[in-house]
Each structure stands twice: as structure tokens, then as C-alpha cells.
Amino acid sequence: QVQLLQSGAEVRKPGASVKVSCKVSGYTVTELSVHWVRQAPGKGLEWMGGVDPEDGSRHYAQKFQGRLTMTDDTSTETAYLELSRLTSEDTAVYYCTIGTGWFGYWGQGTLVTVSS
Amino acid sequence: DIQMTQSPSSLSASVGDRVTITCQASQDISNYLNWYQQKPGKAPKLLIYDTSDLATGVPSRFSGSGSGTHFSFTISSLQPEDFATYYCQQYDDLPPTFGQGTKLEI
Numbered sequence: 001q002v003q004l005l006q007s008g009a010e011v012r013k014p015g016a017s018v019k020v021s022c023k024v025s026g027y028t029v030t031e032l033s034v035h036w037v038r039q040a041p042g043k044g045l046e047w048m049g050g051v052d053p054e055d056g057s058r059h060y061a062q063k064f065q066g067r068l069t070m071t072d073d074t075s076t077e078t079a080y081l082e083l084s085r086l087t088s089e090d091t092a093v094y095y096c097t098i099g100t101g102w103f104g105y106w107g108q109g110t111l112v113t114v115s116s
Numbered sequence: 117d118i119q120m121t122q123s124p125s126s127l128s129a130s131v132g133d134r135v136t137i138t139c140q141a142s143q144d145i146s147n148y149l150n151w152y153q154q155k156p157g158k159a160p161k162l163l164i165y166d167t168s169d170l171a172t173g174v175p176s177r178f179s180g181s182g183s184g185t186h187f188s189f190t191i192s193s194l195q196p197e198d199f200a201t202y203y204c205q206q207y208d209d210l211p212p213t214f215g216q217g218t219k220l221e222i
Contacts, residue, residue: 035212044203044214044215044216044217045152045160045203045205045214045217046214047211047213062211095160099162101148101165101166101207102162103150103160103205104165104171106159107159108159109159
């Protein structure tokens with residue numbers, strides 16, 4: 001059984017970066033297809049990017065190209081999302097999720113607030 | 117990107133009612149369509165994958181059907197705990213995209 005535990009809420013100023021972690025238990029992080037989905041306040045779900053575990057390639061949504069980086073640390077079985085050049089429109093709950101096609105396991109979410 | 121259009125955006129119903137939500141894709145996605153339930157302050161929960169397969173532990177009052185571009189999701193007899201927002205999601209092509217959600221109010 002996979003469990004995903006995300007890091008706590010973050011507050012950042014516009015222009016800064018944020019790094020959110022997602023600790024995986026029950027599996028090795030590199031075995032899994034880890035994706036990141038965000039949800040702005042009162043809005044729907046937006047896929048940001050995901051990893052293909054077969055070759056480790058990263059796929060990013062076009063709108064985040066150049067400022068989104070997904071990494072993982074196999075020593076701690078943790079996946080990371082780093083988003084740079086933050087604006088107020090990046091204020092959202094960020095979820096890590098696992099799946100190939102459908103997303104069967106989700107972290108609890110991390111609220112990122114961007115405010116001056 | 118494939119656009120997913122859900123309807124209605126919101127729905128009021130009573131316990132015991134049968135409710136149906138529809139999801140239309142902007143192009144043929146075969147049966148690569150999933151449904152999620154999200155309650156306030158919680159992560160989404162997978163209910164149905166590949167159009168009609170029930171995820172583990174999901175009650176049989178939930179069901180899905182469709183193919184190509186038109187899909188539907190049905191709750192056969194609403195329970196109080198079904199108050200939530202429901203999303204469809206396609207994975208026929210990258211990026212995976214979600215519908216805008218349907219808020220179900222009991």
C-alpha cells in the first residue's frame with residue numbers, strides 16, 4: 001500500500017521559489033509514476049507534470065515549462081516539486097499523486113501562498 | 117490539449133435520488149476516462165477508471181459509461197456522504213486534463 005506524506009504549508013513572496021516534498025512509503029520512489037496536480041482556491045484540478053518510471057523522463061505541462069522542476073531523492077524515497085518565479089496566481093494547494101493513467105494515491109496536499 | 121467539459125457545474129439532489137453527470141471530450145479519447153470525488157479540504161479520491169471500472173473499495177452505487185467523446189457518471193441512490201465535487205479526467209494524451217468539476221449538493 002502506497003502512502004504519500006507531503007511537507008507543510010509555505011508562504012513566499014512574488015518572484016521567489018518554493019520546493020514541496022512528497023515522501024513515499026510502501027514503494028521505491030523510482031518505481032512509481034509520480035505526478036503533481038494543483039488546485040487554486042475555489043478552482044478545479046490542474047496537472048503540472050509527471051515522471052515516466054520506465055525511463056525516468058519528466059513531462060511538464062507547457063504552461064510551467066522553464067520554471068517547474070521535479071526531482072527525487074532515492075536515499076529518502078522522496079519526490080520534490082520546485083516552482084520558481086512565483087506570482088499570486090501560483091497560490092494553490094499542491095498535491096503529489098501516483099498513477100499511470102489514473103491517479104489512485106494522493107498526498108494530503110501542501111498549501112503554497114504567494115503574497116507580498 | 118484535450119478539453120474536458122462537464123455538466124452540470126452544480127446539482128442539487130436529495131438522499132435516494134439517482135444523479136448523472138456528463139463529461140464531453142474535445143476529441144476521441146477511447147475509454148481513457150476516470151472519475152474522482154473530492155470533499156472540502158481533502159485530496160481527490162479515485163472512484164472509476166477506464167470509463168467504467170470501479171476502484172477498490174468504491175460502493176457499487178457509483179457507475180460510469182461511455183466511449184469516444186461522451187461519458188457519464190451515475191450515482192444510483194444518493195447517500196449523505198456523497199456530497200462532494202466530482203471531476204472527470206482523460207489520459208488518452210499528455211497532458212492529462214480534468215473537467216471543471218460538478219458540485220453535488222444534497
